[in-house]
Amino acid sequence: MLKLERGAGSEMPLPPELQKLLDRKSLLLLVKGETGTGKTTAALELMARLRTSGDTVHISTRSYPDKLVFQHALFSKLAAQKNIHFFSTLEFDPTQFVVAHNVVSGLLRLLSSMDNPLVVLDSWEGIADYVPPEARMKVEQSLMAVLEGTGARMVLVSEHPETNSTLDQLAEAILVLHQRVIDDRRVRELEFRKLRGVPIRQERYLFTLAGGRLRYLEPFAFTLPERTSMFRPLENTSTHMSTGSRDIDALLGGGVPRGSTVLLEIRGDVPFEGQIYVPLTALLNFLATNNAVMAFPYSDYDPTRARLFATQFMPEDVYNANMRVFTTDKVDDPVAIKFSLNPTEDFDKWLGTYSAYKAEGKTIWMLMALDTVENFYGQGVMNFLATVASRAAVNKDIQSIVARPNLQLTQKVANISQIHLVLSQRWGTLILYGVKPRTGFYALQFTFGHGYPEFELIPLEDISLAGEAGPEKERPPSVTFPGRRHEVRTDFFEAVMNSLNRSKKGAA
Template sequence: MIPGEIEQFFSSQFGKSLLVKGKPGTGKTTFIFGILNELCPEGNCIYISPRIDKSSSYGKFPWIEGDFSNNEDFLRMLASRIKVIWESGDSKPMIVVDSIDSLSIATTRSSRWEDNKFELERLLSDFSRKVNADLVLITEQTEVTSLDYLVDGVVSLEVSEISDADVRKVQMLKLRGVGMSQSRYVFTLEGGKFTSFDPFRVSYPQKTAIPDSMPDPMESKISTGSPDLDEILGGGYQKGSFNLFEITSGVGDSFYSLLLPTFINHLNLGRGLLSIPSEGTSVETEKRMISPFTTGPDFPGQFRGFEIRDLKGRIPSYIAAFSGNVYKDMDVFYQAKNEMMRQHGSPLLDYIGLDSMEYNYGWENIGSIIGQMASVTKTTDNVVLAVAKHGQNITDSVAHMATTHWKFENVDKTLVMYGIVPKTGLFVAQMDFSSGYPQVRLTPIK
């Protein structure tokens, strides 16, 4: 999938010229074939590359053939092919040159190929306009040159680094005639294909469905409710584990939706869920988000949320009121947890919003409490999912206690996840509600 802005750019009835820039290995050729696969009906595109063997997988697109050693011979053969395309249909041709640097060398016997490159760029630009064809030129020259001003669009492919892992980005520097809501996208070359990612969104379906529950993959683990995350974790969350999710600035509360498959699957297996919500989320909100996707008539008995409440007000049965005194409130929490164990057995699932804990009680008062929670959990079959947000004082000390430690970052509106413990590569996290219930899709960035 290529960015929508690129599709819009080439949707014009008139030919457009695009320059694709990037250092070696950034994915320029794969990006180009993403464009060809999506925008070129069979037979109306021409791929030109002196660098790639025709027998390669790229050979499904028409090539320019012949032993051309100068610009005139090359343009004559190109014109002949364009004529065939226009005579066989009314689809606008697309000419792809991969790369303009190597073609400039191939079409001159002189060592001064850079002079020939300037001339070839001008000739190709004029030619494409006269025959009303789209023109895509690839170059490994990342600096601004006269060609940047000559073409209608400029796209740059870049590789940066997050936590010692590469993250790929495509940046649209110029696209004449296109209003760009976003100029940069994260992409992957997973499976040998170019795939860019739309901004992270959560859009709940009008018609919901209840997913089939996923049983524990093995005796020592519980399923996350997400096949992708189960695979990354080697089967799921370890029983007796304390799992930390660190949310960096810009991610927002939409992160909560990524935990929904775990909560839903756990409840649909007839197990108990206890929640101390993060700041900005209430127990009632969690219940509204989870309940449409669960099967059990005993949902209120399986789910118990905790938050500071005025005891004089009406409190739903699934909420246990906290007072604001950390020691009294932890007594309430563990009493409710013991009761849940008696009713539903283990493993129980605890969701802990460390930001609300720190805000309500002070980070200096909760370090030992969270440490005790992590230690006790590791002697049971229960699982804790703890969420820490950007800037919390407690994060570093909690990280030392965690069985697994995951970090989420907003990279150009894309939600990127990676493991600190265990150390993993980068994954793009997306929410999929196409089946009527929340599913987490995790795609590696390669």
């Protein structure tokens, strides 16, 4: 099972557009979305990013502060800060918000009493819905004047994703959260509906709340580092061959079982680089562990480019000894074997190469582009693949087939495969998931942290912070808030200011 560190690190990736916006000194940011889209967690994430040495106040109209511990992995750390304060309007008489003047003057007094104020209000409707409709527009217009006059930054959560209110027109930024169900799996999307003064590079991004943090998922990009390093392979076991990726090995229960046929199906508009680089760590791991790779590559295979790329991460003699590529083109490369398109003759070449590697005691990964193999063997392609699958099962090798979109043979190949993975993309982010065995959605992110290509799989489905599955799971630290005694009809904003003043005196 993939392990996800809850709240690891104080900084999580943010879209560059949003990061630029958060640097502003005065800000009104709206977070909108339907119920369950992650607005509360998003608001807490923004609060964690925006907080400074000044005063931060979080006001919830929907929950009590001690319940928020299950909403964000950093909540306990935030609540322990002397200058961060959590309040709930549920303890007060809401009819005090009916008078528009009370809302505006209350916010003005509160923000004026704070140092470098940051306020998160979750949600705005919890107060504004009590204001008479004819006065609400004036309240929202006055709110902008209050923010500008006090130099405050404010994050407002709204249950209404449509953008037609006065606040929508006045706010510097509007973030709308969505969730979609694709193949019975949930995907979350972050939409930039408005970013005043900041160019919107991309309208939507995927994000995840797994691990109790809001993390945006970067669109696919594969850029080599200035300095590369030799690939450090992962160990194979007596029962499994490593894919070269700890995360993918974990997803498959320890790697690929020896003797398996694996289908990697490409769905949708996956960039070509993504299609060829996803199997890359497995290829490097096989070669670096002195095992062999026999490949039927895509028709646009470039042997010079492939050699230059692979030998950045391993010695060239290892590549020459353990790599073989079958092609119909005449290729001047030591690892290339030319096929004549005579099925019997070509199979003998393939079998001779296979037998030679087995005589050396190597485990073989037979990597095949399905459309290329179909061009080689025509109607006999399934017989060939079934023969290879049978040979792999007997000799504990691996057959891996990559199927580009819309190939008619894909389902037939799926029927003879023990593992069926799908690679797709949404809003530029690569998504990997298992059909057989069934898995959740994972965003696939490339890293070069050690100087060679690695994958990080980031769960797109939420991982609960409640730890209800058993005592072995980490539970969020408990948070105790001091009792605040007040009459029900106490002025809410006055109570917040008094609490802030007491806190400052206690810290002095």
